[in-house]
Amino acid sequence: MANKVVLDSASLQRALTRITYEILERNKGGQGLVLVGIKTRGEYLAHRIANRLEQLEKETIPVMAIDVTNYRDDVLAHGDHLGLDEKDSINIVDKNIVLVDDVLFTGRTIRAALDALIHIGRPKSISLAVLVDRGHRELPIRADFVGKNIPTAQNEKIQVSVEEIDGKDAVEIIH
Amino acid sequence: MQRHLILEDGSTFVGEGFGAPATTFGEIVFQTAMTGYQESITNPIYDGQMIVFAMPVVGADGIHAEAYESVKPTIRGMVVHDLAEISTNRQRRMSLDRFLKQNNIPGLCQVDTRQLIRHLRESGPQKATIVDYVDDHARDQLAATVLTKQQVQNTATPKAYANPGRGYHIVVIDFGLKHGILRMLGDYDSNVSVLPYTTSVEEVLTLDPDGIILSSGPGNPNSLPESVFTLIRVLQTKAPMLGIGLGHELFAMANGATLNPLVAEYHGMNHPIQEIISQEIFYAMQGRGYVVDDQTVDRKKMFVTHRDLVDQSIQGLRHRDYPAFSVQFFPDGAPGPIEPNVIFADFFETVADYVEQYN
C-alpha cells in the first residue's frame, strides 16, 4: 500500500520558512539564538532554519547537533556521551536555545534533550521547533513552533525524509 | 469609425474605435502580459485608467463568466492593436466589443501599440483621452482634466457584506478588491466578511476575525485617510494579517515607510521575484504605480521578505513582532502565475497556528 504524503517537498520548505519567521517573532530577532538539532534529521532541519535566519538577519546563527539516544529514560544503557566532540559544543550559557526535531511524538526524546542541555550549561531559554507534531504525548511537553500538526493512530508511523540523506524532502505516513 | 488617442504630452495615435463610442479621460498605462485581458480590464486597480496592451491580438476568446475580477469594469479605455472580432451570438462567449459597449467603455484598435508603449515607458504616467477628432477642443478638455483621486471610493464596497463559509473567519478590508482574493479565500472554505475601508477597529474586532486581509485596490495610497493606517496598526497586533497590492503599500505606510511613484507603472508578469528567506524565485502578476522606499523601512520593525530582481523593488514585507505580512504582487494570479498561491497557504497556516494558540 502506497505511503501517504502529508508534506511534499515544497510544503516542507514552506513549513521551515514559517517556523523561521515565528522564531524571530518570538525571540524578537536573532539575538542570542542557538539552534540545537536532535540527530539525525533534526540536525539537518536545524541547519536549514539557520540558513533562513542568515538570509534575513545577515548574521550567522550557531548550530549544534546532539545525539540523545543515550539520554532517553526508556533506554536502559546509560552513558553520559552526548555524541558531541569537545570542539562541537557551543557555549549555551544565557542563550536562547531552539531545539529542533523532525517529529514530536511521546515527548521523551525532547525530555532527554532538555536534560542533556541543562547538563552542559544554563541557557536563558529553551523553545522547541518541530516539523511535525503527531500527538500522543506521554510527558507534559509542548512544541512552540510546529510545521504541521498531523494527527495519527498509535500504530501508524511517520517517515520524514530529508534531501541531505534520503535524497528527497517529504513527510509520509507509513502503514 | 476612425478615432484618436491624445496624450497629455501632445502626441496622438490614430486607430479604429470599438466598444462604446464614448469620449473619456484617464491616466494611461501599459501592460505586457500575454493572457488575461478580461481579468485585467475588470481588475479594479485600473479604475480611472486606460490600458494599452502589448499583446497585439486581444479578444480571441471572448468574455467568460469565470474570468471577471469585478462585476463592473471601471477602466476609461482600452487600446490594442488587433481586436479579434468574434461573433456576438455564441452562447458561451460574448465578444469583447459588446462587453465594452455594454459597460460604456471605449476601445481603440489598429494602433501601433508598440510605438505607443515605447513612448510611454520613457514619458511616464500621463493623462489621455479617446476622442473622435483631434482638435483644440479635445486638447483643451484633456489639459483641463483632473484625474480622479477617488479610485478607492469608486471601487471599494460602501457596505459590509459576507461570503459565508465553514472555515476560518477572515475579514477583508476592501480597498477595491479583485475577485481572485475572494476565490482563494473560498478555496479554503473561509467564512468571509468584507468590510468597507472606513470601518472602525471596534467593528472589526467585534467580528472576532481569525485573519485579516488588506485587499488590493487602485490609486495613490497617499489619498487614503489616516484612519486607515490607524486601523492597520491596531489590527496587525490582533490577528494574522495579509496585505496585497495596495494593501501591502498601506501596510508599509502604517508601519512608517513611505512610497515612491514609478517612472512608468509596471503591469506584467515577467519579472522574477525572490523570496529572501528561501532564495527561491517565482513569477507573479504585478500592477503597481508605487513602490515602497527601501530606505524608509524600519528594519527593527519589519523584514523585507521579497524583492523584484529586475528593479530591486520591495515586493514583500513582514512585521517582526506580529504575524502580519504583505506582498506587492498578486498572489492569486487572475491573470498571472499560480505559483504565488502559496502566499495564501502560508496565511492560512498562520491563521491555524493563531487559532490553535488562542483556543
Add this chain to the structure above:
Amino acid sequence: MSNSTTKSKLNKVLFLGAGPNDFGIQGENDAAIYQVLPELHGHGYQVFVVDDNPYSVALESVAATTFWEPLTVTNIKKIIKDHQIDAVAPLFGGHRALRLWNQILNEWHADDGQIPRTLGLNPAVLRESADITQLNQLLIDAGLPVIQSQVAKSQTEVNELMRSLSLPLVVRANNPVQSNTRQIVERLDDLEQVVDEVKSQSLLDEVLISKAINGMKEVSLEVLRDYRGNCLQVGASEDMDPIGIHTADSLSVSPVLTIQDRFMEQMRSYAFQVADLLQLQGALHLQFAVSEITGKIYIIKIAPYIDQMATRMALVTGYPMLLVAMYLSLGQALEDIELPHNFHPKTAMMEPMMDHIAVKLPVFPFGDLQASGVEVDRNLSSIQKSVGSTIGFGRTFIEALEKAIRSAHFNNRGFSPTYMEHISDDELIQQLIHPQDNRVLLFIEAIRRGYEVDELTELSHIDAFYFYQLKHLIALEQMVEAKIDDPNILQQAKQAGLSDGLIARFWHSDFQSIRRLARQNDIQPTYKALEPSAGEFPENAHQYYATFETEDESTPLGKDSILVVGSGAFRLGESASGGYATTIVLSELRRLQYHTVAMNNNSSDATLLPHISDKQYLEPLEISDVMAVVDKEQPQAIMVPGNRKKLIKVLEELGQRVLILPREKHLGSGPENHESEFSLNFFYDGVEVYPLIVGQHRAGEMRLLNQALDIKEDLNNLSLPSPGLYQIIWRADVNEWVHQIEIPDLSHDTWLRSVSYGQVAYLSKAMGIHFLRLIVRAMLDELTPRDWEMLQMISKNPPHVHQWMAKALTNYQLHLQPSGPIDTTRFEMGVRVVNDEQ
C-alpha cells in the same frame, strides 16, 4: 526542491549530435549545438562534437574539435577515452542523443574508464526518460494528469486491454526507433493492422495503447529549470489543428491566442512540476491536450531535450534560450547567468513577452512528389508528413499567416486565391473531415462557398476564432478584387500581410507596378524589433520583421554590409543543406570582417543565429520582401542562392551587385539501380578551373574515388557564371563500387552543373576543405596565395578520402505511403556518413 550539483571544474565537454535529418529532426539540434559551441569555447571550455550528418554546421565550427563518424556506442566511448571527456551534453542532440547516451551508460564497463558527467539530467532520470512508460508513471505517481498507456506485446494482449478501453485509441511504439509514432484507431477493423505497423517501429517490439483525445486543443509549452529548482517559461504555442494531426503538420501560433489565462497558468504549473520531477537543468518541452469546455488538461508528451519547439521558441521570442539552457546544464543558476552585451542585464531571468504573432506553417512534399509521378497519401494524421516549416511574423494573426504562407511557397506554387476553386462540394466536406495539407486554403474556399463558422468548427474541431479571421481575410480579398489600383485598399491589403504578387494577381498586374504604387503612396514596410520585453525595456535589437504600422525601428546597418538571402523552409532533396550553405557563408563573411545582414524564416536553420551576422530579418524571401530589405539596408552586395533566377534578374536589373551562390533550380534525379553517375568535381575561382576529385554516385550512396585526374580537355574553356563548385557528370552501366574510372571524352554525353549544397557539404567534410569559405573568398577577391597553392596541389594530388555519404534510413512508407519508389536523390530527407571500413 533544489538538488545540489557537485561543482567540480569541468573542462572538456562532448556534444552528441542528432544524426541525419528525418521526419521530426530538421537540423534544429545541429543549429542549437552550433550556437553554443563558441560561447562555451569563449569561457575556456574545450568543446567536442560528434555527429554523422554530412550537412552539419556544428561539425565545421572553428570553436570545437569535431568528429564526423557514425553515432555508435563504440565510437563515442572511444572519443571519450581518447580525449578524456569530463562531461557529455546529450540533450542538445534531441531524443536520439538522449537515447544513445542512455545506452552508452548502460553499456559502460570498468575498463572504459571514468564515466563523464551527464549535463542536464542525472543518469537515473535519463534512464527513466528514455522509456515512455516509466516516464509517464513517474508523473502519474506525482499526481499529474497523464494519459495512461498500457503496454501490449502481442495482438492477444491488445485484445485483452480492449476490454477496459474504448475507441478511439492511440497506439504508439514503446521505445521507438524514431520520434514517438502515434497512430489513431477509430474503427475496430483497423486495430490489428495498426498494431502490427506500430510494433515494427518499436525497439522492444511492444506497443503502448491509451485513450485517444482527438478533438482537444493541442498546446505546447517550453520551460527552463536550474539546479536550484527555479523555473521560467520561455513560451507557448497552440496548434490550429486539434489533437489527431501531428503537431509538426499543424499550423502553430505563438503566443497562444484562444485559451484563457487560467488554463495557461495551470499548464505552466504542470510544466514546472514535471521539470522538478526530472530534476532537469535545461529546457523542457511539454505538450498538452486541453479542453476549455470540460476544463480537462492532459500531458501528452514530455521532451526534456532540445527539439523543434525549443529552437522555434528561441527564435520567436528573441530570448537566448539555447545559451541559457547550456549554462543551466553546466550547473549555473538562472539568476547568475551572464549573457553577451547586447542583452538587457536581466534578460536571462525575465520571462519573454511577445508583442507580435508568429505563425509556423508546415511544408509538405506532396506537390514535389506528385510532379515527379509519385502519389502519396495526403491525409494528415498523427504521423508526421511535413518535411520542413517556415515562420511568418506579424502584428496580427492574418498578417503572420500570410507571411508564413508566402515563406512556405515563395515560388507561388500551390498558393493562389483560386487554388481550391475546382474541388467538388463532396471533396470539400471530405477534406474538412479528413484533413490534408493546405488546410487553410480549404477553409478559405469553404467560407467562400458559404459555410458558416459554427459548421466549420464542428466539422474540424478548430476554434472559431480562426474561421472568423479567415472570414475577414476573404472580405478583404474581395475588396481588393473590387477596387483595383486603389491606394487605400492597397494599404489595408499590405497591413493584412498580402504579398505584392497576390495583389498583382487580383489586379491583373505585375508586382513591380504594385511596388511602384505603394512607393508613390508612401506605403512602406515598417520594421519592428523582435525582443523579449514587449517594449518594456530598450534592448539592443538585431532582429526585425516587417509590418505596416507607424514606427520603423530598423536603422540601416550601413558599413558596406552584405545581405545574405537564406533558403527558407527545408524541403525534400536538399533538406538542411540549404541552411548549411548560408550559415557557412555568413561565418566566413564574419571572419573576413564584413558586416552582414541575414534574411530567412526557418527556425531549424542556423542561418538566423545572432552570432554569425550583425542583423537578421525574419521575413519571407519573395522578391518584394528582399527588395524592401535592400531598400532599407542599401547593402554593397547581395548573396543569393543560384536557383532564385527571377530574384537575381530583378536585382541585377536594378543595378545591385549580386553574388550568386551556385545552385541548380532543380536537383537532378539520381542514378537508377543498375547504373552509376560519375562526377568530375572542380572548383572555379572566377578565373581558373581547379579539378578536385571524382565521385561515384549509385542509388542511395555517394563515394569519392581516390584516383589521379587524367583530364584531356581544357576545362578553362567552360563558361561558368560565378565562382563555385561545379561538376561534370556522366552515367555508365556500372553496377558496383569501383576504385577508379577512366574519365571519358567530356565533350560528349556529359552534363555540367553546379554541385548541390548537399554534396558541397559532403565534399567539404570528406576532403577536409572548407569549400564554401573558398567560394566566398573567391567572390570577394579575397583568395590568398595559400588557397591557390592548395587548390593546385589537390588537382595534382587529391587527398585520400575514406568516408562516403549514404542516404539516411528514412521510413517513407510509414510517413507518406508513396505509390511508387521515391528517388532518394531528389527527395532525400537526410544523409549520414559511412566509413570505409564498413
